[in-house]
Amino acid sequence: MSIHRHTYPTAREAAEACAKFILLRLEDALSGESNATLALSGGETPRPMFEVLAKADLDWSRVHLFWVDERAVPPNSPASNYHAAEENLIRPARIPRRNVHRIPAELRPEAAAARYSDDIRDFFGLSEGEMPHFDVIHRGLGADGHTASLFPGDPLIEDRERIAAAVYVEKLGQFRITLLPGVLMAARHTVFLVTGADKAQAVRAVFHEPYDPKQHPGQVVSHHGRNIVWFLDDQAAALLD
Numbered sequence: 001m002s003i004h005r006h007t008y009p010t011a012r013e014a015a016e017a018c019a020k021f022i023l024l025r026l027e028d029a030l031s032g033e034s035n036a037t038l039a040l041s042g043g044e045t046p047r048p049m050f051e052v053l054a055k056a057d058l059d060w061s062r063v064h065l066f067w068v069d070e071r072a073v074p075p076n077s078p079a080s081n082y083h084a085a086e087e088n089l090i091r092p093a094r095i096p097r098r099n100v101h102r103i104p105a106e107l108r109p110e111a112a113a114a115r116y117s118d119d120i121r122d123f124f125g126l127s128e129g130e131m132p133h134f135d136v137i138h139r140g141l142g143a144d145g146h147t148a149s150l151f152p153g154d155p156l157i158e159d160r161e162r163i164a165a166a167v168y169v170e171k172l173g174q175f176r177i178t179l180l181p182g183v184l185m186a187a188r189h190t191v192f193l194v195t196g197a198d199k200a201q202a203v204r205a206v207f208h209e210p211y212d213p214k215q216h217p218g219q220v221v222s223h224h225g226r227n228i229v230w231f232l233d234d235q236a237a238a239l240l241d
């Protein structure tokens with residue numbers, strides 16, 4: 001297992017470095033396999049990362065995109081994680097539609113999670129109980145410590161069996177669909193992109209609080225995944241030793 005942490009003066013530089021790292025991992029994967037797989041997170045932080053990815057000279061026709069989590073909104077909603085990637089990455093990079101495996105969040109949340117799990121099982125050819133090995137999973141971290149849509153205290157953080165689930169996020173009054181820890185832990189590479197002063201406390205907790213992923217979901221993977229790289233800006237890293 002290896003965990004690396006890189007800190008940059010600005011959020012843009014962190015996002016650029018993260019994008020470049022993802023591209024290297026995808027190129028590596030494509031040199032040995034016919035397809036590479038990338039699972040993206042949403043929120044605001046990755047937008048500049050998407051822009052760098054979109055300009056890259058990568059054979060996107062062989063890269064399949066998935067999502068780490070999604071809000072229960074239709075794909076054309078400005079709140080949709082898919083929508084942000086569509087505008088900033090999929091369309092500009094002309095990624096073929098057949099390579100885009102979005103979470104069908106316009107369905108009822110449970111149905112969306114079930115359909116998405118089936119999609120993943122089909123694509124990876126998984127048998128019952130098997131986990132997919134994404135080449136790269138990109139994750140963010142919320143100021144409250146959530147990652148993917150695993151919020152502190154959620155019993156789903158202990159679910160290592162299933163692929164995806166619907167979650168009701170009380171404080172947001174919103175359903176979300178999220179990949180579960182078994183999938184996050186099975187990734188070949190995990191990258192975290194976390195920037196901004198409001199994230200400093202949550203970043204500190206991941207690294208300096210005792211291992212308790214139920215309280216600090218960012219610790220899911222960080223303690224038993226492989227090949228994990230954190231890309232931070234100075235502000236998000238401000239409380240680290």
Ligand code: 6PG
Pocket residue numbers: 041042043044045046068069070071081139140141142143146147148149
């Ligand atoms: C989402 C994300 C989520 C995100 C964090 C950070 O749907 O919001 O996938 O897990 O990574 O909430 O979001 P920001 O980048 O907006 O702070």
